[in-house]
Amino acid sequence: MASGKQSKQSLLTVLVALGANIVVALAKTVAAVITGSASMVAEAAHSWADSGNEVFLLQAERRAARPSDELHPSGYGREAYVWSLFAAVGLFTAGAVVSILHGLSQLGTGEPDSNYLINYIVLAIAFVFESVSFLQSFRQARSKAAERDTGTLEHVLSTSNPTLRAVFAEDAAALIGLVIAFFGVLLHELTGNAVYDAAGSILVGILLAVVAFVLIDRNRRFLLGEPAPxxxxxxxxxxxxxxxxxxxxxxxxxxxxxxxxxxxxxxxxxxxxxxxxxxxxxxxxxxxxxxxxxxxxxxxxxxxxxxxxxxxxxxxxxxxxx
CATH class of the missing domain: 3.30.70.1350 (Cation efflux protein, cytoplasmic domain)
Structure with a gap:
């Protein structure tokens, strides 16, 4: 199991992310229902997927912390990679696939004008909450990277802590997704063409798919047996x-x-x-x-x-x- 301090830091990072994602998911869902914006639907799916993933990550922290026994003399640490793998697959299926399919279904449908102000307000609120969550994971990653005299992003990709990597990646993707959704809504408003809104949904889905594949690959490597650097x-x-x-x-x-x-x-x-x-x-x-x-x-x-x-x-x- 990880050290007590490390475990507490990871647990705090997950709890902050979970709280932020639930609040943001609720707000995005309301906005998506009111406005019918494809980008907002994608963002709502994204946030609900992230919320579900945080539950998997909490399970990863809990089960990996069990002490070693006769059946597992090396402990249960690899369970962290199993549950983190579930979270990454969930991000792909519940986030990426839903967003892409919804965006494709909205192409050429002539989506009516939305209540753009509601979308902008919700996107702004979501950006604040996601930024708080991202700063928590960024501080933890930067602190660990400084101890090892390496770059923050390099540490996130190589660290044996799957919880930190997952929360950091998902929060970063959330902020980028909000920017994509904002421009999708904005271009829809400026041009009157709903294809930009649908394209925003598709791009958010592609972003989530890329993040999910990276996380799946890293967890796969550690489950197979990643040698220490x-x-x-x-x-x-x-x-x-x-x-x-x-x-x-x-x-x-x-x-x-x-x-x-x-x-x-x-x-x-x-x-x-x-x-x-x-x-x-x-x-x-x-x-x-x-x-x-x-x-x-x-x-x-x-x-x-x-x-x-x-x-x-x-x-x-x-x-x-x-």
């Missing part, structure tokens, strides 16, 4: 070599098994030439010490084969083992 590998190697029992490391593999949690496998040479029982105790002691790090779900150590080349650590911060 080189920065984390080097931090783990440096940590291993700090143990007085370890002479050298010849093999190291780290794989994410949940948000900021890795499964560590290593082959090591131990100092001295102890008998077999003592060697087993030493390996167990080193593995147990590694597992006291909140970011190591499980550590498995074995002896290096004779003549295997050593892994040479580069300069690394052992605190970055996360």
């Amino acid at each position: 080189d920065r984390v590998q080097q931090a783990a190697l440096a940590t291993l070599l700090q143990h007085p029992e370890v002479d050298r490391v010849t093999y190291l593999h780290l794989e994410y098994v949940g948000p900021e949690r890795v499964f560590l496998v290593a082959a090591v040479d131990l100092v001295g030439d102890d008998k077999e029982s003592d060697v087993a105790d030493d390996l167990y002691a080193v593995a147990e010490a590694l597992e006291r790090n909140e970011h190591v779900a499980e550590a498995v150590l074995t002896l290096s084969r004779r003549g295997a080349p050593s892994l040479v650590p580069r300069e690394a911060d052992t605190d970055e083992l996360r």
Whole structure:
């Protein structure tokens, strides 16, 4: 499971997003019913899809936080990717598909003039609420990116925390979608041609489809077994070599098994030439010490084969083992 602080930050981010999406979805639905705007229908579908997705993300946080047991010695962290995958599929089906199909059905239908003022007011209110939600996820992403000395967007795409990635992506898509809807309504008003409103619905759907496919692909990769980046590998190697029992490391593999949690496998040479029982105790002691790090779900150590080349650590911060 993720660290307590990380889990609380993710939970707060999801709750803020859920509250904002419900309020916005209700407002957009009312506006869509009153005005009949295709863009507003697409935006309403978008917000209701996001609201449903936040429920999936809350479930992801809850189930991934369960402690390890005999059946799952590495914990239940991968459940976060399962439920986040459900959320991404929901975004595609309930958001993208509905928006695109509705927009296509409105092309050439001669949609009557809408009450444009209602649309503009609702879009403005939605922009404020979505901005608050996006700022929450942006601050969390920027803070984590700064710790790793990387760009915010790069961190969002590569992070092992699917909740942060999903909320950030959905909030960013929501703001872009509102801009698209605004221009769809505005061009409809200025030209009297409803095709712009329908096109806005289609474009919102395409935007949601792109975001959904990115999120689906990232969750798929982590479910299959995403290796930890080189920065984390080097931090783990440096940590291993700090143990007085370890002479050298010849093999190291780290794989994410949940948000900021890795499964560590290593082959090591131990100092001295102890008998077999003592060697087993030493390996167990080193593995147990590694597992006291909140970011190591499980550590498995074995002896290096004779003549295997050593892994040479580069300069690394052992605190970055996360």
